[in-house]
Amino acid sequence: MLIKTDRQGVNHPVPSEITGKGVYENRRTLMKLMAGGVAGAALASWASREALAQTPGNVTRPGKLAALTSTPSRLAGALTMDKLTDYKDASTYNNFYEFGTDKADPAQNAHTLKTSPWSVEIEGLVKKPGKYALEDLLKLSAQEERIYRMRCVEGWSMVIPWVGYSLSELIKKVEPMPGAKYVEFVTLADPKTMPFVGSRVLEWPYVEGLRMDEAMNPLTMLTFGMYGEVLPKQNGAPVRLVVPWKYGFKNAKSLVKIRFTDKQPATAWNKAAANEYGFYSNVNPNVDHPRWSQATERRIGEDGLFAKKRKTLMFNGYEAQVGQLYTGMDLKQFI
Numbered sequence: 001m002l003i004k005t006d007r008q009g010v011n012h013p014v015p016s017e018i019t020g021k022g023v024y025e026n027r028r029t030l031m032k033l034m035a036g037g038v039a040g041a042a043l044a045s046w047a048s049r050e051a052l053a054q055t056p057g058n059v060t061r062p063g064k065l066a067a068l069t070s071t072p073s074r075l076a077g078a079l080t081m082d083k084l085t086d087y088k089d090a091s092t093y094n095n096f097y098e099f100g101t102d103k104a105d106p107a108q109n110a111h112t113l114k115t116s117p118w119s120v121e122i123e124g125l126v127k128k129p130g131k132y133a134l135e136d137l138l139k140l141s142a143q144e145e146r147i148y149r150m151r152c153v154e155g156w157s158m159v160i161p162w163v164g165y166s167l168s169e170l171i172k173k174v175e176p177m178p179g180a181k182y183v184e185f186v187t188l189a190d191p192k193t194m195p196f197v198g199s200r201v202l203e204w205p206y207v208e209g210l211r212m213d214e215a216m217n218p219l220t221m222l223t224f225g226m227y228g229e230v231l232p233k234q235n236g237a238p239v240r241l242v243v244p245w246k247y248g249f250k251n252a253k254s255l256v257k258i259r260f261t262d263k264q265p266a267t268a269w270n271k272a273a274a275n276e277y278g279f280y281s282n283v284n285p286n287v288d289h290p291r292w293s294q295a296t297e298r299r300i301g302e303d304g305l306f307a308k309k310r311k312t313l314m315f316n317g318y319e320a321q322v323g324q325l326y327t328g329m330d331l332k333q334f335i
Helices: 021-035 040-046 087-092 105-112 134-139 167-174 212-216 268-272 319-326
Strands: 073-075 119-124 130-133 144-151 156-166 182-187 207-211 221-226 240-242 255-261 296-299
Touching: 087 156, 119 134, 130 134, 134 221, 156 167, 167 212, 167 221, 182 212, 207 212, 212 319
Parallel strands: 073 144, 119 255, 156 296
Antiparallel strands: 119 130, 144 156, 156 221, 182 207, 182 255, 221 240
16 A cells, blocks of 8 residues: 655555544444443444534535426436435535545535636647636536436445536537547645645545546536535535546546546546555446455445445446446456
């Protein structure tokens, strides 16, 4: 594992090893209960999502997306039996390291994010580079609501109705050159409004990337909202990426730049710990994370340590739609 050091040579853990305050405090409580012989119901309660992230009692919803008043929801993949994750859970259990490393930190800290005015710069190997205001991006294509599974690395998943359109609509508009093989996504890194930017947890700005055919797949979304509403700041407002067959950290938030390149981008998590977070990061239950199994998962909101886990689906359940992208690749090597 790659461990970065500061100038004085003091070791710092990689982000995946950081234990949030809510977690370790509840672990202490659990140990006390077990020592007292009263672990029973308390053990199941401790293991609930609320024990993993101390969420605010009230969740402020940012408001409706006017453009969606007549847009129907659409299921992506075989999701007819899946229950939607509660809005509160989806908006208060987040990874957004610019606002803190605990799962509850973004919901508590992201109010400082300034989302207007906002623009996304298109650059690199394209015929039509330029800077697109958020309003122009919103008008680029008709938005729709798609219900996607989203998978977290740590064994948790959600089912969220995202609002946006296929990223391919934007890609076609800017006309990539023949040499463009990858798409790099750069997110906002503003230390004035993002209190953890500048920390040594990751390199800033946060960078992600996709191969061109992955970016062009219809499932890949440029996303502006969720649950029929404007994106909450902690969920990546005002515009983010959603790639439902990959792990959550591939879904870059608060985008400010999209770059087309002939070289594979050096992504944030891959630079932090290359042996744990590969460039592709497809959901694959047959390849374990170095420190835990990927074979099963538990939905956010299915509380209780002994709640039955479900089997993790290949490509998060989207194998029919994306499996052909990886034909001939060794999926144990290209993680």
